[in-house]
Amino acid sequence: MDRSTLIAEIFRKQSFLCVGLDTELAKLPEHLRSQPDAILAFNKAIIDATRDLCVAYKPNLAFYEALGPEGWSIFHQTVQYIGKEHLIIADAKRGDIGNTSRMYAEAFFQKMDCDAITVAPYMGEDSVSPFFGFPGKWVILLALTSNKGSVDFQRQPQNASGEELFEVVLRRAQEWGTPENLMYVVGATHPEAFRQVRRIAPDHFLLVPGIGAQGGSLAAICEHGMNADCGMLVSASRSIQYASAGADFAEAARAEALKIQTAMAAILKRLV
Amino acid sequence: MDRSTLIAEIFRKQSFLCVGLDTELAKLPEHLRSQPDAILAFNKAIIDATRDLCVAYKPNLAFYEALGPEGWSIFHQTVQYIGKEHLIIADAKRGDIGNTSRMYAEAFFQKMDCDAITVAPYMGEDSVSPFFGFPGKWVILLALTSNKGSVDFQRQPQNASGEELFEVVLRRAQEWGTPENLMYVVGATHPEAFRQVRRIAPDHFLLVPGIGAQGGSLAAICEHGMNADCGMLVSASRSIQYASAGADFAEAARAEALKIQTAMAAILKRLV
Numbered sequence: 001m002d003r004s005t006l007i008a009e010i011f012r013k014q015s016f017l018c019v020g021l022d023t024e025l026a027k028l029p030e031h032l033r034s035q036p037d038a039i040l041a042f043n044k045a046i047i048d049a050t051r052d053l054c055v056a057y058k059p060n061l062a063f064y065e066a067l068g069p070e071g072w073s074i075f076h077q078t079v080q081y082i083g084k085e086h087l088i089i090a091d092a093k094r095g096d097i098g099n100t101s102r103m104y105a106e107a108f109f110q111k112m113d114c115d116a117i118t119v120a121p122y123m124g125e126d127s128v129s130p131f132f133g134f135p136g137k138w139v140i141l142l143a144l145t146s147n148k149g150s151v152d153f154q155r156q157p158q159n160a161s162g163e164e165l166f167e168v169v170l171r172r173a174q175e176w177g178t179p180e181n182l183m184y185v186v187g188a189t190h191p192e193a194f195r196q197v198r199r200i201a202p203d204h205f206l207l208v209p210g211i212g213a214q215g216g217s218l219a220a221i222c223e224h225g226m227n228a229d230c231g232m233l234v235s236a237s238r239s240i241q242y243a244s245a246g247a248d249f250a251e252a253a254r255a256e257a258l259k260i261q262t263a264m265a266a267i268l269k270r271l272v
Numbered sequence: 273m274d275r276s277t278l279i280a281e282i283f284r285k286q287s288f289l290c291v292g293l294d295t296e297l298a299k300l301p302e303h304l305r306s307q308p309d310a311i312l313a314f315n316k317a318i319i320d321a322t323r324d325l326c327v328a329y330k331p332n333l334a335f336y337e338a339l340g341p342e343g344w345s346i347f348h349q350t351v352q353y354i355g356k357e358h359l360i361i362a363d364a365k366r367g368d369i370g371n372t373s374r375m376y377a378e379a380f381f382q383k384m385d386c387d388a389i390t391v392a393p394y395m396g397e398d399s400v401s402p403f404f405g406f407p408g409k410w411v412i413l414l415a416l417t418s419n420k421g422s423v424d425f426q427r428q429p430q431n432a433s434g435e436e437l438f439e440v441v442l443r444r445a446q447e448w449g450t451p452e453n454l455m456y457v458v459g460a461t462h463p464e465a466f467r468q469v470r471r472i473a474p475d476h477f478l479l480v481p482g483i484g485a486q487g488g489s490l491a492a493i494c495e496h497g498m499n500a501d502c503g504m505l506v507s508a509s510r511s512i513q514y515a516s517a518g519a520d521f522a523e524a525a526r527a528e529a530l531k532i533q534t535a536m537a538a539i540l541k542r543l544v
Binding site for chain 1: 430
């Protein structure tokens with residue numbers, strides 16, 4: 001999915017919600033847990049309940065890999081079930097030496113039909129660049145993550161410029177990709193940092209995890225994070241997927257997604 | 273495999289070689305390429321040809337993921353074929369928020385029976401710590417990688433200490449793991465940096481890629497990198513796996529591994 005289609009979808013649906021699919025057997029409603037295809041059945045129900053309310057889905061690979069070899073097949077079937085009308089983000093946080101990153105790009109863009117992949121920047125340019133050059137596909141580079149450990153290295157000031165490491169990542173990566181094929185991960189748990197991010201990267205889309213279970217506020221991040229194209233995909237995973245542990249899990253997931261989408265629509269109205 | 277067993281194996285085999293299994297269909301000898309189980313058959317032949325010459329195997333997940341869902345099954349069958357007498361390193365470069373890293377740990381240590389996993393440090397403590405606490409299992413944290421892009425962020429001086437980022441990673445991670453469950457990746461393409469590494473981490477094992485196809489020198493890295501327990505696992509992948517593109521690929525792989533093991537034996541003799 002290219003940038004202009006994504007922007008059009010955001011304004012059409014009045015939503016910049018990305019629904020995470022971090023599906024864990026132990027957290028499924030009891031009536032599903034014993035089914036042979038429990039994870040896939042749960043994913044399909046969550047997808048059906050939220051399709052019109054979100055523009056992106058983001059399965060996190062860890063949850064599928066934890067299922068063993070079968071997990072990749074469930075992941076792929078989930079991607080196929082989503083179809084072509086949403087941006088599908090493989091939350092995989094990959095990154096390796098050049099010839100190896102190229103293999104990851106083929107895995108996620110070609111074999112698995114994903115639109116985007118999250119990539120870790122630690123190994124530098126030649127670990128990130130092989131992911132570019134697939135038309136309509138996106139690199140979503142970790143810049144400032146939502147977790148507590150993000151302060152350990154990402155927020156450390158660098159000698160050369162006095163900038164924090166994540167600012168250097170934002171700046172350097174703009175030499176490698178463009179707003180048409182590069183987004184950044186910026187966690188909602190650092191609302192004050194969005195102004196810094198937009199100073200360096202005014203046009204790029206930001207993928208923002210950390211609202212919901214991790215406690216970040218939608219209003220706070222939108223205040224300084226949005227641009228004229230919206231420029232944000234805000235993801236929520238656990239708060240939607242596990243809104244109810246009962247038989248009504250899909251309705252509860254829809255209600256939670258609708259709450260977020262309604263807030264997003266109000267924010268988008270102020271934008272235009 | 274625990275630390276004392278690993279050290280014993282190194283001195284028994286007179287080898288600290290780790291054979292990478294970065295298997296790519298397009299690079300296989302032609303007579304194998306059309307077989308239905310080509311990748312697995314190739315891996316088995318490489319393993320059989322090198323078992324007595326190495327102490328570790330390191331399949332890189334990218335090459336298996338690029339095969340689609342079936343790739344994880346080939347990866348798992350490869351791990352099972354290696355058996356219990358070698359350290360099996362999943363070169364996966366994972367790392368995510370805490371609850372997600374825990375899923376990756378379960379995937380690689382429990383479902384996939386690996387002994388070690390490479391982990392990227394960018395997301396900090398809570399992205400790394402969930403990989404600890406599995407008895408006999410190892411985190412191998414990226415510190416200074418072998419690729420060109422390693423200079424982009426890893427070698428940047430940090431304000432607080434004047435240390436380079438990889439030195440801060442080495443130092444901070446010692447608060448999270450011990451020499452019994454934590455190794456570091458340090459690329460052979462930075463031979464001059466091994467002195468810096470050993471100043472900060474004298475006891476930890478180092479996993480050293482970058483000899484062979486990437487051009488690093490075994491003698492140069494051993495001079496400053498070894499400690500009294502050897503303390504190094506030096507990996508070679510392409511130079512062994514693809515030593516010959518013909519029907520004699522396994523013999524050629526063995527000859528290449530033997531050349532490295534012979535050099536290692538000479539270096540180990542000087543150590544004791």
